[in-house]
Amino acid sequence: MTYNKASSLFDLSRWSRLAQIGSINAITGLSEMVDQEIKVTALSLEEVSMRNASALIGEPDDMMVGIYLLFSGSASGQIMLAFQPQTAFELVDMAMGTPPGTTRELGEMEQSVLAEAGNVVGSFFLNAVADHASLRLLPSPPAVVMDMVGSLISAVMAEALQESETVFVIRLSFSLPGRQIEGRFLVLPTLDSHTDASENEENQTT
Amino acid sequence: MAKILLVDDAAFMRMRCAKLLAEKGYDVLEAANGVEAVQEYQRSKPDGVLLDITMPEMDGIATLKKLVEIDPEAKVVMVTAMGQQSMVIEALKSGAKDFVVKPFDANRVLSAVEKLVA
Amino acid sequence: MTANEESIVVGLGEMQVRKGQSAVLSCIGLGSCIALCAYDPVAKVGGVAHMVLPTGGTGDKKQVSPKYVDTGVPLLFQEMSKQGAVKSRLVIKATGGAQMLSIPGANGRLNVGERNIAELELALAKEGVSAAATDVGGTRGRSVKLFLDTGRVMVRTVEGVTSEL
Numbered sequence: 060m061t062y063n064k065a066s067s068l069f070d071l072s073r074w075s076r077l078a079q080i081g082s083i084n085a086i087t088g089l090s091e092m093v094d095q096e097i098k099v100t101a102l103s104l105e106e107v108s109m110r111n112a113s114a115l116i117g118e119p120d121d122m123m124v125g126i127y128l129l130f131s132g133s134a135s136g137q138i139m140l141a142f143q144p145q146t147a148f149e150l151v152d153m154a155m156g157t158p159p160g161t162t163r164e165l166g167e168m169e170q171s172v173l174a175e176a177g178n179v180v181g182s183f184f185l186n187a188v189a190d191h192a193s194l195r196l197l198p199s200p201p202a203v204v205m206d207m208v209g210s211l212i213s214a215v216m217a218e219a220l221q222e223s224e225t226v227f228v229i230r231l232s233f234s235l236p237g238r239q240i241e242g243r244f245l246v247l248p249t250l251d252s253h254t255d256a257s258e259n260e261e262n263q264t265t
Numbered sequence: 266m267a268k269i270l271l272v273d274d275a276a277f278m279r280m281r282c283a284k285l286l287a288e289k290g291y292d293v294l295e296a297a298n299g300v301e302a303v304q305e306y307q308r309s310k311p312d313g314v315l316l317d318i319t320m321p322e323m324d325g326i327a328t329l330k331k332l333v334e335i336d337p338e339a340k341v342v343m344v345t346a347m348g349q350q351s352m353v354i355e356a357l358k359s360g361a362k363d364f365v366v367k368p369f370d371a372n373r374v375l376s377a378v379e380k381l382v383a
Numbered sequence: 384m385t386a387n388e389e390s391i392v393v394g395l396g397e398m399q400v401r402k403g404q405s406a407v408l409s410c411i412g413l414g415s416c417i418a419l420c421a422y423d424p425v426a427k428v429g430g431v432a433h434m435v436l437p438t439g440g441t442g443d444k445k446q447v448s449p450k451y452v453d454t455g456v457p458l459l460f461q462e463m464s465k466q467g468a469v470k471s472r473l474v475i476k477a478t479g480g481a482q483m484l485s486i487p488g489a490n491g492r493l494n495v496g497e498r499n500i501a502e503l504e505l506a507l508a509k510e511g512v513s514a515a516a517t518d519v520g521g522t523r524g525r526s527v528k529l530f531l532d533t534g535r536v537m538v539r540t541v542e543g544v545t546s547e548l
Contacts, residue, residue, distance in 0.1 A: 061453035088346065091368040109435065109450070118412035120526060122541070129492075154277070170370045171277040171400025178275065180320060181370060182346035189349045199486045200274055200346065206483060206541045209412015213395055214483040217415045217435050217495045220450075263463050321487035 078229045078246070079102055080191050083182040085244060086233055088183030092176060093153040093235075100241070101232040106225050112216050115230060116243045119209030124165070125246030127215070130185055131196035136248035137215055138181040144205060146240050147173055170203045175178040177201040180244060215247065222249045225254045267382040268292040268309065272302040272328065273317040273344070278367070282315060282344070285371055286378065299323030303331050306339075313381040315374070316361075317346040318352065326355060331362040340381045344369060393418070393433045396450035398459055400430035402466045402518060402531040405526035405532040417503055417519065418527045419451060420476045420548075422534035423468035429531040430468075437494065437502035438494045452499050456506035458507035475512055476536045477503060477547045478527050480519040496520065 064162040082102050090097040113119045116139075124147040126140040142150065148162040151172045155162075162169055178201050185196040204211060219226040227248060269291050271282045276297075283293045288312065294309055296302040298320045306314065318325030325345060332339045343356045348366040356364055363377045393399045395416065408431040410418040412448035422429045433470050434455040439446030449455040460470055467469050480496040480503070498520050507513055518525070522524075526539045527548070536548040 088368065109397075112395060113412065127486070129486055129489055146455045168276055168280070168430075171275045175275040175277050176368075179346045182319065182348070184345070186349045189351070195349065195351045198319055199489055202484055202486050204483055206414075206524040207412040207526065209526070210414035210481070210483055210541070211412075212414075212479075213412060213435070214493075216395060218285055218484075218493065220436055221492075221495065243456075260407035 066099060074104055074227075077188050077192065078102065081188040081246070082229070082244070084187035085180045085184035085231065086104060088179040089176060089233075092179050094189070095235050095238075099231060099233050101230070103232070105228055107216075107228045108226075109216060109220075113209050113212045115212060115228060115245060116206040118142075119207065119212075121208045122205065123208045123211055124173065124203070124205045125209075125211045126173050126180075126201050126203050128177060128181050129199040130181070130196050131199075132197045133192075133197060134248055136246065137218060138177075138184070138198070138247075139211070139215060139245045140177045140256045141211070141245070142242045146242060147205075149240055150176065150178060150240075156157070161232050165203070166244050168188055171201050174201045177203070184244070184246060195229070216243070219247050219249070228262065241252050266292060267312040268294065268380075269295060269378060269382075270294045270302065270305055270309070270311040270318070272299070272314060272325070274320040275317075277343075278317070282374065285374060289375060291345045291378070293311075295309060299325065299328030299331070302328050303335070306310045306332055308351055312340065314339065314341040315344045315370060315378070316341050316365075318347040318356075321328045326352075326359060329356060329359050329361055333373060342377045342381055344374065388473050389443050393431045396434055396435050396448065396509070398432040398449035398455065398462065400428065400459070400462045400466055401531050402428045407528050407530050409526065409528040410479075411526045413525045414481055414483045415479070415499060417479040417496075417499045418434065419456060420527065420536050421459060421463060421468075421473045421480075422527040422529065422531075422536075423463065423472045424474065424534050425472055426467040426469065427531070428463050428466045428468035429534060430459050430463045431527075431529050433455070434499065434503075436489055437498045438536070447497065453503040454512060456503070460510060460512075470510070470512060473512060475507070475514045476516045476535060477514050478518040478525055478536075478538050478548060481521050481523055481525070482520060485522070490506065518548050 151162040189196040229246040231244040276277045342363040432455045439451040447454045480500040539545040
């Protein structure tokens, strides 16, 4: 089967398997970290335009905590784990074993907890994709930012647009059953690196 | 009791590990990145090292190689979320004695440390 | 904001120009992007360009779009001229260009904001104009509003502090 590299013919179905495998593992990692069951509520792969980009994680002027990292190796791109501030505080409490409501702002230790959450979720996603497709995908250390959704997304989009006209996003939504806790996980692979990963996917015996 | 050096850029992880080990009577030292880890290793000669991979300045694999270069007998266990097959292989080949994936099970870490310093 | 004031959001890579209206042009959540606001108080023409990247290629492949600072600046002024604005009368203000994301070892890649600011200076100089006021750089997000009836520009930071530019 010839693989057409033009982005207009980009084959999302090849990546859907990788995204699913990566996402399941990513959620497993987070679940282990907070010792709670986590449910995937939605998984999508889409080409995103600048116009609908901020809708990826919320309203443009909503406050959001984003844990951001880059990845490189066989493929490169960006990863962002996003939570509303209140959710981020609750996750910190869960991870640290402190009573709910203890964390009310993000000091150094709290940011470190969230950074570690980003590290685990990001690494687990990359590990599953890498092992499945025989690749090497290395995450950077994470950065924790709390700011407006519009600003966070525009920074991520600007970075993606530096490399490519089209921006491709894997978006995972998840929640903790029985609690008002939900989050989003975005993976934005750099377009021209997709060919390596998805060609390897093609070559895997299944 | 044995002296263990914890290397991780996340203060939260260092705190968690330190608590776990201190409760079992180990002396705990900490470093936040590879550069600090090498300095601390040379200064304090710990009996074992728990080493993260994804860190700024010098990643865990580079740190591992440096530690083994300084001390071929260095006893290092990788403790990291970066558990890809290629990474595990590289770490073991570069001299790590064990490889624990984060988020870790407390008993897994404790038994890895016990075996390390035995 | 009153019920009479229409709010027009200028999204990433977009540009809006209006004449003789009492609406508000706004950019919600500027990270590394730059919002260029220009207003001709005589002709009552106002425009905002929400620019994302410094340049869009060279030569044949050069992209012309408000998405890029180097072409967005002249495009905004051209569109405003079409609606009766005179460049020499324009009150020009710019905000944005922050570096929101900082990763040790990768900041050469993540400095789009800084590069946008540098390109803005060049582009304005090429047009023979200069900004009356700027609020650029830093590490925090901003939102901006250009009030088309008065030409006032208000910048709001993530902490909720609003000030006039």
